[in-house]
Amino acid sequence: MIIAMAADHGGYELKNAIRDHLTAKGYQVADLGTNSGESVDYPEYGYACGKAVADGRAALGIVCCGSGIGISMAANKVPGVRCALVNSLELAKLAKQHNNANMLAFGGRFTAPEDAIAMVDAWLEEEWLGTTQERHARRVAQLNELGK
Numbered sequence: 001m002i003i004a005m006a007a008d009h010g011g012y013e014l015k016n017a018i019r020d021h022l023t024a025k026g027y028q029v030a031d032l033g034t035n036s037g038e039s040v041d042y043p044e045y046g047y048a049c050g051k052a053v054a055d056g057r058a059a060l061g062i063v064c065c066g067s068g069i070g071i072s073m074a075a076n077k078v079p080g081v082r083c084a085l086v087n088s089l090e091l092a093k094l095a096k097q098h099n100n101a102n103m104l105a106f107g108g109r110f111t112a113p114e115d116a117i118a119m120v121d122a123w124l125e126e127e128w129l130g131t132t133q134e135r136h137a138r139r140v141a142q143l144n145e146l147g148k
């Protein structure tokens with residue numbers, strides 16, 4: 001499975017830590033940058049990662065900026081992207097169970113690498129409840145219609 005990742009300068013260290021964890025677990029990671037602390041603009045990176053997921057070049061995506069807010073907003077501008085900004089294990093699980101989030105966002109200035117990695121693993125392992133509970137399938141289908 002290919003997982004696309006992108007970050008701005010506020011999130012690139014967290015992005016790299018998650019990337020290295022996923023690579024060690026056998027996932028293929030498409031790293032769309034950035035790769036230094038030099039200031040860049042998060043909209044470009046979040047949107048590029050969202051496009052990679054929506055176009056099918058990656059199955060899933062993970063984005064990081066300082067807070068996680070701006071880059072999640074950028075990713076969610078791409079139709080078909082369901083990017084969840086999470087900061088707890090429970091939210092990471094719910095993002096899959098209820099929303100079938102195809103992207104996660106993190107704030108590199110707010111979430112420790114080991115915590116983010118645990119959230120990513122939980123998100124990857126959880127099942128979407130839409131396969132057995134119609135209301136979740138209906139709501140995600142409605143999300144997918146928005147912005148088309």
Ligand code: RB5
Nearest residue numbers: 010065066067068069070
């Ligand atoms: C960059 O300083 C910061 O604004 C950005 O990483 C992010 O937190 C925006 O939402």
